[in-house]
Amino acid sequence: ANNFAMKGKRKTLNASDVLSAMEEMEFQRFITPLKEALEAYRREQKGKKEASEQKKKDKDKKTDSEEQDKSRDEDNDEDEERLEEEDQNEEEEVDN
Template sequence: MAERPEDLNLPNAIIARIVKESLPDGVAVSKDAKLAISKAASVFVLYATSCANNYAMKAKRKTLNAQDVISAMDDMEFSRLIQPMEECLQAYRKEQKGKKEAAESRKKAREAEGGEDNDDGEDEKEEEVNGEEDTANKDGSGD
């Protein structure tokens, strides 16, 4: 847990960027307004986390998952956020799946390129081992 209340604040640069991107051009936001938005966002995140944690605890889990957060939004009476959150979650999962598949295909391609060389080397080693075994059996010392 945080040692000081200030440690729980969201970064000011992030808050400023979100505020700027969500308002039309030419709208100015005072420093006090940015501070108030930052505090409100921090409180919201902490409360949402606490509510989501309650769901995880009821399920006897220590790890919060996406469904815990979505259920917390409903408890907090932010049900209008649930559909956009689920859509974002699906998009995120799809993106992660695509990244994982791309990484696996790159790995397989690297293994195929490097695997051809390794297969030849392994065959030579097997032939050497088999050759030694054959020699041992011919000498009679392998019995």
């Protein structure tokens, strides 16, 4: 497998290097099960990645929603404070 990688001018081995080496060493009976296992592994990893991305999107949506709620709460608090000040000013005017 290392020789196949070196021929490809790569330092990293990949699955095709290993499978080619096994074929060259006449281990054909292992190649098909290994390919099937590799495909199953890749599908599983793809599913995990997609689930992780979906979870991240859901989290981002939740965070955005919470930020909007917080912003609305802050706006409401500011409105309440302004109304209280106006009430106090009106009371002061009535007292005068």
